Structure formats: C-alpha cells, structure tokens
Amino acid sequence: MADLNRPAAVTSEARALYIGSGAFIVLGAAAFLLVGREPVPLSGRGSAGEISALGTAVLGAVAVVAGSLQHRPPAAPEVRRVGRIRNAIDIAALALAHACTFLVGWLALFAIFQQAFMGAVLYPVAAAVLVGTTGAISAYIAYLSALSMTAYRLAALLAVFLVSGMLASMLTAQDPLWWQEHLSALGASSDISGVAFNGTLIVAGVMITTLAGYATSALRATAENQSALRRAWWLEGAIALLGVFLAGVGLFPVDENFWIHTLFASGMAIAFGLLAARIRDLVPSISVTFGVLGWVFLTVIAAAAVLWFPVGYYNLTAVELIAASLIFSWLIVLIRNLAAVDADQYDGTLYDVEQEGASLYAGEQQDAVLYGAAASQDADSYEPAQQDTASYDPGLYDAEKEDTALYDAYRQDAGLRGGEPNGTARKDTSLYEAYRQHADQQDADLLARPRPQPGDSMDPPPATAADRTVSGP
Known part of the structure; x- marks a missing residue:
C-alpha cells in the first residue's frame, strides 16, 4: 500500500x-x-x-x-x-x-x-x-x-515514432532514386532501410490498436444505453482495423507478396474512408469541424489519386505520401478529439456532483434554520417558567407545611379525646383554638418578616415567650 x-x-x-x-x-x-x-x-x-x-x-x-x-x-x-x-x-x-x-x-x-x-x-x-x-x-x-x-501522449508518441522511422528509412536507403517507383520500395530491400521501414509500419500498427483501447475506454464506460455502447465498440474496432492493415503492409513487403501487400494497403484506405465519413454517427458529441475535416481529407486524397491516374501529373509515391500523411494526421487528431470529449464528459460529471453537493448543503442549512427557530421558541417558553421559579418564596411554603402539621396533630388529639364508651361526648376544642391562634400568629410574623437577601443569615429567629408557652404539653 x-x-x-x-x-x-x-x-x-x-x-x-x-x-x-x-x-x-x-x-x-x-x-x-x-x-x-x-x-x-x-x-x-x-x-x-x-x-x-x-x-x-x-x-x-x-x-x-x-x-x-x-x-x-x-x-x-x-x-x-x-x-x-x-x-x-x-x-x-x-x-x-x-x-x-x-x-x-x-x-x-x-x-x-x-x-x-x-x-x-x-x-x-x-x-x-x-x-x-x-x-x-x-x-x-x-x-x-x-x-x-494517456491517449494524448500515445498519439504524440505515434507521431514522433512514425516521422523518425520513415526519415531513418529514407536517409539510409541504398537507392537514392527509390522515390521514382513508390513508397513501398523502401521496404523492398533487406538492408537497414528496409528493416526500418517495415519495422516502423508493424510497430505503428500495433500502437494504433493500443490507441483504439485508450481512445474509446471512456466512451464505453460512460455509455448510457446499449446503442451508445455499440457505437463505442464499432469505433474501437474501426481504429484497430486500421492498425491491423498498417501492420500487414509492413509484414508483407511489396517485392515478396505484392497482392497481399496491395490488399492490406487498399483495405487501410477503405477503412479510413468509412471511418471519416461516419465519425459523427459513431461519436455524436464530437465537433462538426472535425467531421468536416474528414471529408476534406477524403476529397484531397481522391484528387491526388486522379492526378496520378489517369492524368499522370505525378507518380504513385506522391499519392502514397499524401494519403499516408493525411490518414495519420487525421487519426492523431481523432485521438485528441476523443480525449477532449472524454474531458468534457468528466467535467460535466464533476459539475453534477458539485450541484448535488450544493443541494445537500442547502438542505442542511434549511434544517439548521428550522432547528434554530424551534430552539428559540423553546427558549421563549422557558423564560416564564424561570420567572415563576424566581418569584417562589420558600418561607411561605414552610409556613404552609407547619400549619398542616399542626392541624394533623390536632385531629389526632381530638380523635383520642373525643370518644366515650357509652355514647358520644362533647369534644374539648380548647387545644384546637390554641393551635389556631399559634398558626395565625405565625402567619402574621411571616408576612411582616423582610424578604431574605443574598448573604443574609439563614438561622431561625429566637423563640418568644409566647412560643414557649404554646409549645408546652
């Protein structure tokens, strides 16, 4: 890792x-x-x-x-x-x-x-x-x-390799007048020139088949339906077929296998023509300019062929050089355009992801606003409760508890004293009156007492003589 x-x-x-x-x-x-x-x-x-x-x-x-x-x-x-x-x-x-x-x-x-x-x-x-x-x-x-x-770099490598290989074959050719026959005459010899020419074509053909996979991988990965996927496979197959035909031209030199060599060369031209004519159908997202460029290249190649035969303006080598230059130039530009399409699709995917993230963020922000409003409402409801708690007087509560205790004691005492075995007797209410007087006095004292402030002593006041008298048996 x-x-x-x-x-x-x-x-x-x-x-x-x-x-x-x-x-x-x-x-x-x-x-x-x-x-x-x-x-x-x-x-x-x-x-x-x-x-x-x-x-x-x-x-x-x-x-x-x-x-x-x-x-x-x-x-x-x-x-x-x-x-x-x-x-x-x-x-x-x-x-x-x-x-x-x-x-x-x-x-x-x-x-x-x-x-x-x-x-x-x-x-x-x-x-x-x-x-x-x-x-x-x-x-x-x-x-x-x-x-x-990447496809960009592989296309650049293909261009450099083709140019360097062809130049090396031309510069090392033993026959300086090879161009008077045809381009394939470079591969007809067994010297270093022929090896360089045929080897360049074979390796370039294999590179083109590799380019086919690099250039169409994103189209296959992002295909939204079976029709788009089939178009991507057709495009890859057509590009790979160009590489196979080019490698066949190098594998079968013209001096040893004339008809097979001619078949592969003609097949490469036909495959290029079909691919250039239908590129917009296979890749609808590619630019119109590139589609027009393919038709322009086809027109130039056809015009060059007519100028060779039947006009006879120049020889076959010129036609082959023009056709080969335009075909490989178009192929390299095709790879770059496909890579540009892939880059645009990738940018679009990133934009959709960012938009989705922005929507999620907006939802979270809305939830946060709603949560803040609910929390504020809860705080408003909490403040009156705090005010009620602040106005609470512990002294009054203690007085109420004491009154209740005195009344319960009186009721218990009255229950013990009020019954006679032979009938109902008149109950003694003197103790009850004493208790009531004591409660009233205590209430008055509580009402007259100042409200305690923070820091005041919480010790109870000393008992009065009346308190000691009432609290006796």
Missing part, C-alpha cells in the same frame, strides 16, 4: 530517478567494457552512438514495462478494463514503440554530433559517461511516460 503521507507525484519522480541512476550505471559499465582501451568515434559501426542506441532501446523497454505495471488510472474517466492478454499486448506495444524511438533517435543524434565534430573520438571513460547519460535520460523518460500514459 502506498504511503498516504507522501504525494504520488513525488514518489513517481523518486522512482524515476532510481531507475535512471541504475540505467546510467548499467549502460556506462557495459560501454566501458565494450569500448576497451581504444578510442571510438561518435557515429558509425562500433561507435558510441551505436552502443547508446542499442542500450537505450533495451533499457527504455524495461523502464516502460516497469512503469506500465505501476500505472494508476487518472482522475479522468479513462479507466481501462481489459483482459490480461490485451493488457500484455498494449504494454508490449508501448515498450516496442519507446525502444524503436530511442534506437532511431540516438542514432540520428549521434550522427549529427559526428558531423558537428568532424574527426572527434571518445576515450573509454568519456564514452562510458556519455553512453551512460543517454541510458539514464532514456530510462527516466520511458518510466514516467508509461506511468502516466
């Missing part, structure tokens, strides 16, 4: 630094052992650039796997619920994409360095430090990229 007292972002950065430091040590030590005692060039066969490119590809892939296994879904509703097999394919695609990007990127960068520093060589220690630094940077970036991977 994560430490709740430590922010998650700080923990992620700390882990990324650990991974980067480990990559620096591993790749630096490997470079020091591989270089030996002789100086090496920046670029070329057996160079520091080659060691760096291969090492960062491996370490970057490992860092992506580590980050993907620790990936936590963000607050937005892009929570993906997929099976283990699909999840493993997605992680493998991300790792492969990062590895290929690092491979091509560092090769190109070291080639530029070699052109900038003509004739420069690196000694073993300097080569180990430089190569280790590239490993640390790559592992650090790859770990954080996988840890917070």
Whole structure:
C-alpha cells in the first residue's frame, strides 16, 4: 500500500530517478567494457552512438514495462478494463514503440554530433559517461511516460515514432532514386532501410490498436444505453482495423507478396474512408469541424489519386505520401478529439456532483434554520417558567407545611379525646383554638418578616415567650 503521507507525484519522480541512476550505471559499465582501451568515434559501426542506441532501446523497454505495471488510472474517466492478454499486448506495444524511438533517435543524434565534430573520438571513460547519460535520460523518460500514459501522449508518441522511422528509412536507403517507383520500395530491400521501414509500419500498427483501447475506454464506460455502447465498440474496432492493415503492409513487403501487400494497403484506405465519413454517427458529441475535416481529407486524397491516374501529373509515391500523411494526421487528431470529449464528459460529471453537493448543503442549512427557530421558541417558553421559579418564596411554603402539621396533630388529639364508651361526648376544642391562634400568629410574623437577601443569615429567629408557652404539653 502506498504511503498516504507522501504525494504520488513525488514518489513517481523518486522512482524515476532510481531507475535512471541504475540505467546510467548499467549502460556506462557495459560501454566501458565494450569500448576497451581504444578510442571510438561518435557515429558509425562500433561507435558510441551505436552502443547508446542499442542500450537505450533495451533499457527504455524495461523502464516502460516497469512503469506500465505501476500505472494508476487518472482522475479522468479513462479507466481501462481489459483482459490480461490485451493488457500484455498494449504494454508490449508501448515498450516496442519507446525502444524503436530511442534506437532511431540516438542514432540520428549521434550522427549529427559526428558531423558537428568532424574527426572527434571518445576515450573509454568519456564514452562510458556519455553512453551512460543517454541510458539514464532514456530510462527516466520511458518510466514516467508509461506511468502516466494517456491517449494524448500515445498519439504524440505515434507521431514522433512514425516521422523518425520513415526519415531513418529514407536517409539510409541504398537507392537514392527509390522515390521514382513508390513508397513501398523502401521496404523492398533487406538492408537497414528496409528493416526500418517495415519495422516502423508493424510497430505503428500495433500502437494504433493500443490507441483504439485508450481512445474509446471512456466512451464505453460512460455509455448510457446499449446503442451508445455499440457505437463505442464499432469505433474501437474501426481504429484497430486500421492498425491491423498498417501492420500487414509492413509484414508483407511489396517485392515478396505484392497482392497481399496491395490488399492490406487498399483495405487501410477503405477503412479510413468509412471511418471519416461516419465519425459523427459513431461519436455524436464530437465537433462538426472535425467531421468536416474528414471529408476534406477524403476529397484531397481522391484528387491526388486522379492526378496520378489517369492524368499522370505525378507518380504513385506522391499519392502514397499524401494519403499516408493525411490518414495519420487525421487519426492523431481523432485521438485528441476523443480525449477532449472524454474531458468534457468528466467535467460535466464533476459539475453534477458539485450541484448535488450544493443541494445537500442547502438542505442542511434549511434544517439548521428550522432547528434554530424551534430552539428559540423553546427558549421563549422557558423564560416564564424561570420567572415563576424566581418569584417562589420558600418561607411561605414552610409556613404552609407547619400549619398542616399542626392541624394533623390536632385531629389526632381530638380523635383520642373525643370518644366515650357509652355514647358520644362533647369534644374539648380548647387545644384546637390554641393551635389556631399559634398558626395565625405565625402567619402574621411571616408576612411582616423582610424578604431574605443574598448573604443574609439563614438561622431561625429566637423563640418568644409566647412560643414557649404554646409549645408546652
């Protein structure tokens, strides 16, 4: 369980630094052992650039796997619920994409360095430090990229990977006039150019299938009915189909399997056309502008095809470059628009929750007002009772109790003296009269006595002679 007292972002950065430091040590030590005692060039066969490119590809892939296994879904509703097999394919695609990007990127960068520093060589220690630094940077970036991977970032990674892979294939082509035939001629050779071209298409196809899951997960999660859920599944299937067709183009080079290669290329164009034409039906909440953009791209591709055949204005390579550029540009923009739709839905959900919380708070405030009114009414009823209690005189109560005791004593005495065995005798009322006189006198004394004040002595007054006389037997 994560430490709740430590922010998650700080923990992620700390882990990324650990991974980067480990990559620096591993790749630096490997470079020091591989270089030996002789100086090496920046670029070329057996160079520091080659060691760096291969090492960062491996370490970057490992860092992506580590980050993907620790990936936590963000607050937005892009929570993906997929099976283990699909999840493993997605992680493998991300790792492969990062590895290929690092491979091509560092090769190109070291080639530029070699052109900038003509004739420069690196000694073993300097080569180990430089190569280790590239490993640390790559592992650090790859770990954080996988840890917070979203549709936005995956679309950006796809664009960078496609551009870098295609440029690497074009720059390393042995035939400088390859463009006079068609774009697929880059993959017809068995050299590094063909491997880069076909490998880029295969990995990009797998990345697109991964993008399909990322881009439509929120649409599936927020579907309000079966119709919306079916539209989300259709959209995911169409995007994934584009990735399958693209990977098929790379798996079957044109010089070895012409008809299969052509079938996959044509299928990708048809799938794009259907998806661009029906995108507003599949995602009604997407902008009208994006829907119009799809029709514009389709019109441009059709016009380019007509200019190639039958007009013959330019060759097939130009049509393929135009079509590929527009298709991948539209796909990347589609991913970003779907992510924008998800963000709007998430903001709307947050607004509804806040409104509900505000309603509950208003209800609680109303209850508090009603409670305060009831408490005030109770306080108003309590004040007269307090006034009655304040006007209570303990002396009068004690006098009443004493009168009652005297009367009870008289009644008891009269009952003992009043009966004769042979008839009713006249009762003696002298004792009763004495008791009555004593009670009247005591009442008068109580009425004439001043009301006690706080701090006055509570001791009873001394008995008078009359009191001692009456209280005798």
